[in-house]
Amino acid sequence: MSSCNPSATPIDTKSNLGGSFGNSCDNPSLFRSLTGALQYLTFTRPHISYAVQQICLFMHTPMTDYMNALKRVLRYLRVPCDNIISWSSKRQATISRSSAEAEYRRVANVVSEACWLRNLLLELHHPLIKATVVYCDNISVIYLSANHIQHQRTKHVELDIHFIREKVALGHVRVLLVPSQYQIVDIFTKYIPFVQFTDFRDNLSICPPPALTVGVY
Numbered sequence: 037m038s039s040c041n042p043s044a045t046p047i048d049t050k051s052n053l054g055g056s057f058g059n060s061c062d063n064p065s066l067f068r069s070l071t072g073a074l075q076y077l078t079f080t081r082p083h084i085s086y087a088v089q090q091i092c093l094f095m096h097t098p099m100t101d102y103m104n105a106l107k108r109v110l111r112y113l114r115v116p117c118d119n120i121i122s123w124s125s126k127r128q129a130t131i132s133r134s135s136a137e138a139e140y141r142r143v144a145n146v147v148s149e150a151c152w153l154r155n156l157l158l159e160l161h162h163p164l165i166k167a168t169v170v171y172c173d174n175i176s177v178i179y180l181s182a183n184h185i186q187h188q189r190t191k192h193v194e195l196d197i198h199f200i201r202e203k204v205a206l207g208h209v210r211v212l213l214v215p216s217q218y219q220i221v222d223i224f225t226k227y228i229p230f231v232q233f234t235d236f237r238d239n240l241s242i243c244p245p246p247a248l249t250v251g252v253y
Contacts (some may be wrong), residue, residue, distance in 0.1 A: 043111035044234075047087035049227045061098035068095050070106055077113075083237045084109055085224050139174040140197065143181070146170050147209050154208060163170050171223075172209050173214045181211040 061067050074088045087109050094102045150168040157164055172178060181200050203209040222228055223236040 037107065037110045037113070040107070040111050040114060042114040043108050045230050046084045046109045046112040047090065047105070047227060048108060049229055061100055061103050064098045067098040067103055067106065070110075071095055074106070076110060081113075083223050083233075083240060086114070086226065089113075136174055136176040136180070139172060139177045140180060140200075141201055142169060143172050143177055143211060143247045144200055147203055150209060151203060170209055170211050171214045172211055173219050175213060178213050200243045 051101070071088070071091055074084070075092065078085045078088055087105075091102060091106050091109070111159070147168075147170060150170065154164050154168065180197055181204050200211070204211065216222070217232070217235075220236045220239050223233060223240075
């Protein structure tokens with residue numbers, strides 16, 4: 037792959053690996069070895085995480101289509117890129133029954149912290165006049181924060197719902213939607229087109245390494 041043509045993105049937005057029924061891979065051991073190597077590379081190149089994760093789903097039965105997808109990641113890595121970044125993630129402490137419930141619990145935690153800070157400033161005689169803005173990427177959460185009709189599917193987060201609605205009604209908090217063009221986390225979770233991919237990658241605080249490791253001594 038040292039002389040291959042580079043690729044602009046690590047994954048094809050039009051591909052459907054889950055529905056691929058090609059021939060069996062000629063060298064399954066090589067496929068698994070390369071996939072494992074790419075997994076390690078995601079520590080410093082997190083923007084290829086989703087592409088590598090999709091390939092990892094088929095390590096038990098590698099097909100030619102999956103090998104081609106793997107080669108696309110290698111072709112993408114051929115693009116000159118001396119940027120290295122580090123990042124950390126936090127696992128969700130609880131498992132919710134739906135994504136909306138999970139998002140609502142997170143928003144409730146943020147609102148709780150914001151209210152604590154607002155009360156602190158009030159005690160220090162510097163009260164906030166404007167509402168605290170909380171951003172969320174789930175449209176259902178936005179509706180629930182202002183909708184007074186209790187839905188059966190939200191009974192598991194009933195306390196959180198009443199808490200946030202009360203703060204919204206009092207004007208202490210506003211829950212707004214994050215536009216898709218600002219949802220940088222999408223680079224880790226889904227197929228995204230080239231322009232959006234490069235924009236998110238450039239906004240991941242990527243910077244050149246602080247020191248050279250070749251030819252210094």
